Amino acid sequence: MYHVKFDPNGQLIKIQIDYFGTLTASYVYTLWEKNSNAKADEKSGNNQNSQDDKYELPSPVQQNAERIIEVFSTLTNPDVTDSREIVAIKILQGNTTLFSEEDPTGVQIAGENFSVVEEKIVQAGTTELSDPFIKLIV
Amino acid sequence: MNTKYSKKIILILVIALPLFTLAQDDNDLKSFYIKKAKESTVEQIRLDFSVPDIPAFKALGNDPSNILRPSSAKDLAFMIGSFRSSGNFLIPKNFSLEIAPGLLLKPWYRLEDYQQKAGIRFLTKLRISAGSDANDATGINSLAAGIRMTFLDKGDFRKDTTFLKTEIFDKQDKYTNAWKKYRDEIMVERGLTPSQYDALSQANKDDILNEAKEKVGFDLDLDIANALKEYKKTHWNESRIDFAYAILSKSPDSLLAKIKTEKHSFWLAIALKPWRNNTWGQFLFGINNNVVKNNDKFYNEFSGNFRFYVGANRVKGFLEAQYQNLDNSAKRKETLYSQIGIEVAIYKSIWIHFGTGVLNALNGSAKSELQSNLNLYLSFPENFKLF
Numbered sequence: 001m002y003h004v005k006f007d008p009n010g011q012l013i014k015i016q017i018d019y020f021g022t023l024t025a026s027y028v029y030t031l032w033e034k035n036s037n038a039k040a041d042e043k044s045g046n047n048q049n050s051q052d053d054k055y056e057l058p059s060p061v062q063q064n065a066e067r068i069i070e071v072f073s074t075l076t077n078p079d080v081t082d083s084r085e086i087v088a089i090k091i092l093q094g095n096t097t098l099f100s101e102e103d104p105t106g107v108q109i110a111g112e113n114f115s116v117v118e119e120k121i122v123q124a125g126t127t128e129l130s131d132p133f134i135k136l137i138v
Numbered sequence: 139m140n141t142k143y144s145k146k147i148i149l150i151l152v153i154a155l156p157l158f159t160l161a162q163d164d165n166d167l168k169s170f171y172i173k174k175a176k177e178s179t180v181e182q183i184r185l186d187f188s189v190p191d192i193p194a195f196k197a198l199g200n201d202p203s204n205i206l207r208p209s210s211a212k213d214l215a216f217m218i219g220s221f222r223s224s225g226n227f228l229i230p231k232n233f234s235l236e237i238a239p240g241l242l243l244k245p246w247y248r249l250e251d252y253q254q255k256a257g258i259r260f261l262t263k264l265r266i267s268a269g270s271d272a273n274d275a276t277g278i279n280s281l282a283a284g285i286r287m288t289f290l291d292k293g294d295f296r297k298d299t300t301f302l303k304t305e306i307f308d309k310q311d312k313y314t315n316a317w318k319k320y321r322d323e324i325m326v327e328r329g330l331t332p333s334q335y336d337a338l339s340q341a342n343k344d345d346i347l348n349e350a351k352e353k354v355g356f357d358l359d360l361d362i363a364n365a366l367k368e369y370k371k372t373h374w375n376e377s378r379i380d381f382a383y384a385i386l387s388k389s390p391d392s393l394l395a396k397i398k399t400e401k402h403s404f405w406l407a408i409a410l411k412p413w414r415n416n417t418w419g420q421f422l423f424g425i426n427n428n429v430v431k432n433n434d435k436f437y438n439e440f441s442g443n444f445r446f447y448v449g450a451n452r453v454k455g456f457l458e459a460q461y462q463n464l465d466n467s468a469k470r471k472e473t474l475y476s477q478i479g480i481e482v483a484i485y486k487s488i489w490i491h492f493g494t495g496v497l498n499a500l501n502g503s504a505k506s507e508l509q510s511n512l513n514l515y516l517s518f519p520e521n522f523k524l525f
Contacts, residue, residue, distance in 0.1 A: 001336050021245035022252045022262055022296055024306050026314040032332045037325060044315055046307050047249050048299070068332050072321075074314045076306065078295075078362045084241055110246040119244070127310075127358055129347065133336040 001068075002100040002116050002134040004091050008062035011094035013136070016054045017071055019047040020109055021085035023122055027073040031057060034066035061093075062138070069134040077122040084121050087130040088114040100134065192236055193284025194267035197384035197403055234269040238262075253297050263288040272392075279392055280400075284384035292411065293376030295369050305365035313358040320350035374451035375420035378409040402429040420447040430466065437466045452483035458493070472500040 006013055019025040024047065031041040045053050057064050075085045088109055091098045099106040099115055106113040115134070122128045240262035247258045265286040272279050295301050324346050325335050335343070386401040408423040422445040429436050441462040447454045460475040477495020484490055 001333065018248065020248060022247075022249060024249070024302065024310055026307065026310040028315060028318040030318075030332075035331055035333065037322070037331060044311065046311055048303065048307055049250055050248055070332060072314070072318045074310060074317070074358075076310055076358065076362060078306070078359075078366055081238060082241060084243075084245055086245055109244070121241070125359055125363060127313075133332060135333075 002102050002132060003137050004098050004100050004115060004134055005137050006061070006064070006091075006093050006098055008065060008138045010061060012059055013057040013061060013064055013098075014054060014092045015057065015069060016090040016092065017045070017073075018050055018053065018088040018090070018109075018114070019073075019075075019085060020088060021075075021083060022079075023075045023077050023083055023085045025073050025075050025085070025087070027053075027071055029055060030070045030072070031064075032068040032070060034068075040064075040067060064136050065138045067136050069136065071130070071132055071134075073130045074127050075120055075122050075130060076127045077124055080124050082121055082123050084119065085128075087118045087120075087132070088112075089116040089132065089134070091115045091134070091136075192265070192267045192269075193286055193382040193384035193403070193405070194269045194282040195234065195284075196382075197282040197284060197386040197401060198269045198271050198280055232271060235267065237266045239264055239266065249296070253299070259291070259294070259297075260287065260289065263291070277390065279389045279397075280386060281389070281394075281397060282384055282386045284382060286380070286382040288378070288380050290377060290379040293370075293373045293378060295366060295373075298369075301365075301369060305369070306362055309358060309361055309365075313354060313356070316354045317347075317350055320353040321347060324350055371451050372417065375411050375416065375418070375447070376409075377411050378407075380407045381405065398431075400431045403427070418448060418450070421445070422447065432466060439464045439466070447481075453481075455480045456493075458495070474498040474500055 015029065017027060017029060026044070026046040028042065028044045030039055032038070033040050040058060041055070043055055047053075057067075069089075069091070071087065071089055073087050075087070077083045077085075086109060088107070090112075097106065097113055097115060099113075103116070106115060107117040108114075109117065116132055118130045118132055120128045120130055247255070252258050252262070267284045267286070268282065270279065270281045325332070328346075330338075335346070338346075382405045384401075384403045385399060386403075387397045387399045389397040404425075404427055406423075406425040408421075410421040410423075412419045412421065422443070424441075424443040424445075426441050428439040430439060431437075441460060441464075443458065443460045445456050445458040447456045449455055456479050458475075458477050458479065460473075462471070462473045462475070464471040475495060475497045477493040479493025479495075480490075481492075482490045
């Protein structure tokens with residue numbers, strides 16, 4: 001579990017999901033309520049293009065405290081050689097990227113800083129799962 | 139290919155088979171020629187269109203079953219570090235390595251960048267290989283290195299956004315949503331909140347994920363593999379350009395300092411689709427050149443081929459011409475070979491390749507009697523991948 005601190009009196013929180021590599025990726029983004037199996041939000045998408053993989057978290061902002069973000073992604077490699085793929089998640093408040101307590105400086109990919117990054121080597125002809133959980137704290 | 143054409147091909151084969159039998163039994167001259175053609179000409183034609191997947195192993199003359207494939211730059215540095223002893227670099231014994239730089243480096247591009255930028259596609263398909271072999275009888279150590287590049291690949295399904303959407307993304311979205319839904323249901327059944335689930339050991343998580351995956355009801359990898367198989371059937375003739383280079387060096391002992399270059403080889407294969415919507419034809423151009431050292435002098439062996447295919451992926455007819463110029467210390471041979479033939483895949487990678495053609499000896503030791511021939515042979519084709 002990653003922990004990302006935000007300002008409860010600050011601007012809207014947004015999440016951006018990115019994939020780096022040549023594989024096809026499909027995801028379900030879930031915003032879990034605090035200590036519960038209830039969902040505050042759920043969206044799904046894929047990496048056909050990267051423009052539509054940005055979501056705003058509900059407002060008022062402070063109600064997102066202790067909620068958990070999950071990005072459940074499948075990475076499929078139909079090719080005949082193994083391939084490396086990165087799932088990169090950016091959590092923003094306004095235009096500021098928030099970093100996790102586990103990785104306070106973020107992870108840079110292609111000149112951009114991301115909040116949480118998972119890297120997988122996907123064997124030829126298989127599908128791998130990436131499933132990070134991120135708790136929003138104040 | 140439709141039934142009408144298939145029937146014609148079978149008819150041609152039936153007519154041609156007795157001709158082959160006659161040629162084999164007729165007289166010593168023809169028998170000799172068939173044997174000679176098979177060993178030196180026809181085999182050469184097959185190899186020349188095939189850019190080797192791992193050029194270093196082709197140069198070494200062996201194809202090891204255990205190939206090291208480092209998955210990080212750190213692994214590679216560790217491997218290379220172990221070849222050093224007492225300040226000298228040593229030639230490792232019976233070593234084989236294939237590196238995909240695109241796999242060693244962290245990807246910094248998105249799928250859409252790959253679709254739009256040729257440089258990224260080039261890098262992801264680049265392969266570097268190295269291999270060594272020690273001859274215990276002579277004490278000679280061989281070391282080969284090679285590089286394989288794809289400059290153009292119009293049959294790359296990753297660039298085909300329509301195929302990706304209908305045959306991969308739609309299925310993968312459905313699969314991912316279903317897998318996640320069943321995983322969530324199991325979490326509720328077992329009274330696990332998301333925090334508690336995430337705190338489980340990986341083995342316990344895997345149990346839940348596998349149980350959820352079984353409920354999904356379809357095998358995504360199998361479905362996509364089948365879709366790709368169909369894609370290849372309809373895109374077998376797309377344009378493609380492959381290039382490979384290999385260098386072979388030998389040393390009288392295991393020290394890298396005493397190594398000398400013995401052979402340079404390169405292969406170039408160009409496959410061209412005749413026009414945009416064509417589904418039945420393909421032009422192939424192939425070049426193979428070897429510069430081989432013999433008695434401290436380098437000799438050149440060149441062959442260039444042209445082939446035109448007509449048909450479908452697993453049944454096709456072809457017209458072919460090859461120019462070959464082999465120059466070595468013993469003799470010089472210059473030939474021009476042309477043939478017509480058919481290739482049929484009868485089971486997976488087992489192909490029947492039938493061809494009949496004319497060989498013209500332009501120079502060198504080939505006899506003037508050997509001007510025409512008829513060949514039939516069964517072959518396991520070289521690993522010639524158009525996709």
